[in-house]
Every structure is written in C-alpha cells, then in structure tokens.
Amino acid sequence: MKKLASLLTASALALGMSACGDLDKNPKGALTEEQVTAPEQIDQLVIASYAFLGNDHYTIPHSFWATGNLRSGDAHKGGNGPGDIFYYHALSMFTPLIPDMASYPPDFADINGNMWERFYAAISRTNAALKAVASTELTNKAQVQSELRFVRGIFYFWLKIHYKHIPYIDETVSVDEIMQISNADLTDQQLWNKIADDFEFAAANLPEEQDDVGRANKYSAQAFLAKVRLFQAYEQNEQNEVVNINTDLLNQVVSLVDSIEASGKYSLNDDFAKNFLQEFENSNESVFAIQRSIDDGTPDGKGNFAFALNGPQINMDTFYGCCGFHIPTDNLVNAFKVDLNGLPMFDAFNDELYQRNSDTVDPRLDSTVGMEGKSFKYDADLVVEASWARDANNYGTYVSMKELELPDCNCLSKNGPFTISSLNTDLIRYSDVLLWKAEALIQLGRWDEALPIINQVRQRAQDSIVRFKHTNGSPTDIAGSSDYMVGLYTSFANKDEAFRALRWERRLEFAMEGFRFFDLVRWGVAAETINGYLEVEKTRKPYLAGDPENATDDAFFVKGKHEFMPIPQEQINLSKQGKAYIQNAGY
Numbered sequence: 271m272k273k274l275a276s277l278l279t280a281s282a283l284a285l286g287m288s289a290c291g292d293l294d295k296n297p298k299g300a301l302t303e304e305q306v307t308a309p310e311q312i313d314q315l316v317i318a319s320y321a322f323l324g325n326d327h328y329t330i331p332h333s334f335w336a337t338g339n340l341r342s343g344d345a346h347k348g349g350n351g352p353g354d355i356f357y358y359h360a361l362s363m364f365t366p367l368i369p370d371m372a373s374y375p376p377d378f379a380d381i382n383g384n385m386w387e388r389f390y391a392a393i394s395r396t397n398a399a400l401k402a403v404a405s406t407e408l409t410n411k412a413q414v415q416s417e418l419r420f421v422r423g424i425f426y427f428w429l430k431i432h433y434k435h436i437p438y439i440d441e442t443v444s445v446d447e448i449m450q451i452s453n454a455d456l457t458d459q460q461l462w463n464k465i466a467d468d469f470e471f472a473a474a475n476l477p478e479e480q481d482d483v484g485r486a487n488k489y490s491a492q493a494f495l496a497k498v499r500l501f502q503a504y505e506q507n508e509q510n511e512v513v514n515i516n517t518d519l520l521n522q523v524v525s526l527v528d529s530i531e532a533s534g535k536y537s538l539n540d541d542f543a544k545n546f547l548q549e550f551e552n553s554n555e556s557v558f559a560i561q562r563s564i565d566d567g568t569p570d571g572k573g574n575f576a577f578a579l580n581g582p583q584i585n586m587d588t589f590y591g592c593c594g595f596h597i598p599t600d601n602l603v604n605a606f607k608v609d610l611n612g613l614p615m616f617d618a619f620n621d622e623l624y625q626r627n628s629d630t631v632d633p634r635l636d637s638t639v640g641m642e643g644k645s646f647k648y649d650a651d652l653v654v655e656a657s658w659a660r661d662a663n664n665y666g667t668y669v670s671m672k673e674l675e676l677p678d679c680n681c682l683s684k685n686g687p688f689t690i691s692s693l694n695t696d697l698i699r700y701s702d703v704l705l706w707k708a709e710a711l712i713q714l715g716r717w718d719e720a721l722p723i724i725n726q727v728r729q730r731a732q733d734s735i736v737r738f739k740h741t742n743g744s745p746t747d748i749a750g751s752s753d754y755m756v757g758l759y760t761s762f763a764n765k766d767e768a769f770r771a772l773r774w775e776r777r778l779e780f781a782m783e784g785f786r787f788f789d790l791v792r793w794g795v796a797a798e799t800i801n802g803y804l805e806v807e808k809t810r811k812p813y814l815a816g817d818p819e820n821a822t823d824d825a826f827f828v829k830g831k832h833e834f835m836p837i838p839q840e841q842i843n844l845s846k847q848g849k850a851y852i853q854n855a856g857y
Contacts, residue, residue, distance in 0.1 A: 315399035319421045322392040324572045331576030334784030342786035343803035344602045346665040348595040357381040365823040370839035383838035396422040400441035416472040420486040423468035434834040449848035462502035469495035484561035496526040510833040512794030520710040527707035536700040542734040546672045548681040551694040560695040564683040573690035577673040583660035586677035589689045594660030598639045598668040606635035612757025633754040640669030717768035725758045732756035797829035831856025
C-alpha cells in the first residue's frame, strides 16, 4: 500500500516538471512546500499539470490508438508479428488479457498496470497543486483551481472509460485516508458525477478566452462536461449492459453544445485534411488539444512519442524507417465505400474488399488510410508502396496517416530509431461536439433535428473532395486518388435509422483517432459489433484465428468482460493492506 499511497500523494514537482518524453527517467529533485506555494510559482504548477497530458509514450499513448482502435475492429497491431509488444497483440485478441500481464510471455511487462499508475501520477500532480493553491492568496484563485480541476477531470475520465471501477482521490484526502479508499466505494453514477464536478467548476470559473494557446477555457470545459454526461447517460449494470438511457443527462448535453455553438468560437475547417496537418493546428475546429513541441529547450521535447511506432517501415531520407504499427483493417477501409447516392453501404460494405479502380468512397478515406498506389499525405511525389509494410502477411499493407506528417516537415525529429513530430493531438474537435448533440437528440426522439447536424459534417467531407481535384474539376494528378462521393440524408424514417447513420458517421469522421471502442461500449453494442468483425476478418488475417498447434486461442470478445480492462493485479494486491479493490467482471 505504501507504493499506492506514495503515487497518489507525491508532490507535483517531485514527479518531474521537466518536459520529458522518456517515461523511465527519474526526477532530479523536489522543491519545498514554501517554494512551490509562492504566488509567482503557482502558475508553474498549473503548467506542470498541463504538461502531463503530453507526457505519454508509445506504451501509454494518450491518443488511445492502442486501447481505442486495436480493440474496435478499426486497426491491427502491426509491427514485427504478434510477439512485438505482445500486450498490443492481446488487445486485438482479447482472450490473452489478464490482470497480471507482467506474468505473461514473451514481454513479461504490465503495460496495463503502467497506464493505471501514470494516470494516477498525473492526478497526484494536480492534487498537489490544488493543495498548494488552497493555502495561497491569489486574486485569480478560482481560475487557477479550474485549470487544475480541468486537467484532473481528463485523467479521471480516461481511467473511467478504461476500468469502470476506480478509486476517487482528490486534494482533500490524507495519506491515511487513501489507504481506506476502494474502487468500490462509489457507484457507477456517483463516480461519473465526481468527474463531472471538476468540469462544471471549470466551466463556471474559466474565462471565455485565454491568452495562451493550449489552456482550457469555458467552452472546452463545457465540451468535456458534455462528453462526460453523454457517457453517463447510458446507464450500465454490473454486466456492462446498457439498462437505461437518462434523458435528463442527454438534455444537459444538448444545452451544453448549444452554449458552445452560440459562443461563435468554433467551426468546422473547410477541408477535413487540415485537422491532420501541422500548419493548421489550433484551428477553429480544435476545441482542446495536447500541445506538442520539438526543439523546445528540454532534453527530449514534448513531441508525440505516443505515435513513435506508427511510421512506415521504410526510410524516407532522415525520417521514419520504424516501426509499422497501427495498421487499418479491411473492415474499416470497406466502411468508406458508398452507394450510388453517396451514402454508406450499411449492410453490404464488408462483403467484398475495397477496389481502388472501381469502388466509390467517402473522401475521408484518403486522409485516414495510406494504401499502395495512392499518395501519402496528399504529396503527388510520395506514393505508398507495399514495401513500406513490416509484416504484410499478418497485417496487410495499409498505413494509418492521420497521426503522421510528411518526411520533409520541419515538425519532425529523430529520437533513436523513432520519428517524433510536434503535430498536436486533438482530444476534442468541433465535429465531435456536433455529433454528440446529434446523438443526444436522436436518443431523445428528436432525430429530425439531428439530421442537419449529421449533414453538416458530411457536407464538409463533400467539400473536401477539392483537395483531390484540380481547381477546374478535372481528375487530380495526386497519384491513385479515388472516385469520391458524399451524399446527404434527406430524411430518417425512425430513431433506429437515424442512430445507424450517427454511428456510421462517427466511425468515418474519427477513424483511427482512438474513439471507436469507447463509442461501442457506450452504446452497448461492443460484443456483437466486434465479434461480427472478427468472424470475417479472421478469414483475411489468419493471426486472429490463433495457433492451435501452440494452444493459443482465436480472438473473441466476451460480453460482460472485455468492455473494460482488468484492474491491474499489482493494484489489487497493494490494496489488501487497506480497503481491498474489486476486480472487474470476468477477470
């Protein structure tokens, strides 16, 4: 329990204020309480808390490409076969996931446990800062507290969607009290309310504008509050089934998004691609983003180490050459196919593999997936080749492009074999906010009001076709571009039809951004969706069928279990010295 208690009560600066990308480096020292509570130092504590959002790594990415995409049917692990970071292979297969991943060969590494510890280390940093602020005279105390609670709320939200049952510790809890807090003390709804409290406080006390890019404002806090309330509205039982949809919470989502819209601060970029190019970051579509940087005076910078594995396995002058992870699935690529009206092929999309020379697709495909014969990141002179793949037999030859930049971008740097960029990581885009409102309206029986919102997002996708065409409308000279079409919905016959359109739109708009799995769990459709995907994908990617000769099981999602990660066994063991934690169902 000492290790657990120290994690949750360590001072913010002892956890390391330096912007370090290497998770294994130890802090060089700690400051005294008098030093950190001096008014001129308080903002440094706030900055240190924000900095933890960017203190991720390819083993604990804050983009959730691993836990959000590998488990959703949108992405294969990639890399050099199943044994290359086996934990990520386990995420794709489900059956190997156990509470003590440290005991599982070949990695013998508990990356799941590391994620738990890192998120609580971040919460510890904000709690230490909040405690310091409480004893300091400040003219803007409420605003400072709001920024800290905003960051804390993000990490608690991340813990909640991964583990469901988590211990809740704030800045008022003493070390002795921590040892008596269990992850079973609060009900599911009580825990959601605790997380919402941080964002409600932030929304009430933050200004509408901030001088510094990257700081939270009133509307980014309202956006996170809307996201929390949307997840909370789908009430679950202990078997992770959705048993009720709370209309009061959905009405809160609509009201919050109405406020964000009325602010006039945010809008959709005119081109979908601008969300994934460094030159356009912090645009009007970015509601809140992790601010990334390189060459910023710190030892390793604050680049996106989260994506260090995801570059193509091909050297492009100085950059990339490692490591071929995060590979889009055939199922995802097929989902971009459209019918003669430019609408999704809801029922038949996955019957046949996508054919570039004959299939018409939504143009967002070519901002999301790089494929043989097509341009990489809109560069006519850089065409994806099959040789870029590291293990084509297991994972295919697709490339995930949203998180990557062109090799000649001045936003790239090299860290050992890894290519790191300063491309920001958007946690919330305005299109996300709009589709939350559409979802809430559909569940409230107001699907006619949701239709123009979904069409607004689709219209932007249609407008983005110009990126792949000459200004005179003739065929593009960007290699291998597709035949594109995006149709708009004219009506929805009923709630189910509207909800199907909403779910499909979220998949296309946010493909490979780490949201998909958590959407499926929220909607209560994870088991049937993922097992349906696996049934077909096993015939295309045999690794998913397991290896009977070595007694390894095939991939299968167990309903009532795999919606959430196991509570790390080390945390269960440590908790027995105080008030014991409960393990999640099925583990």
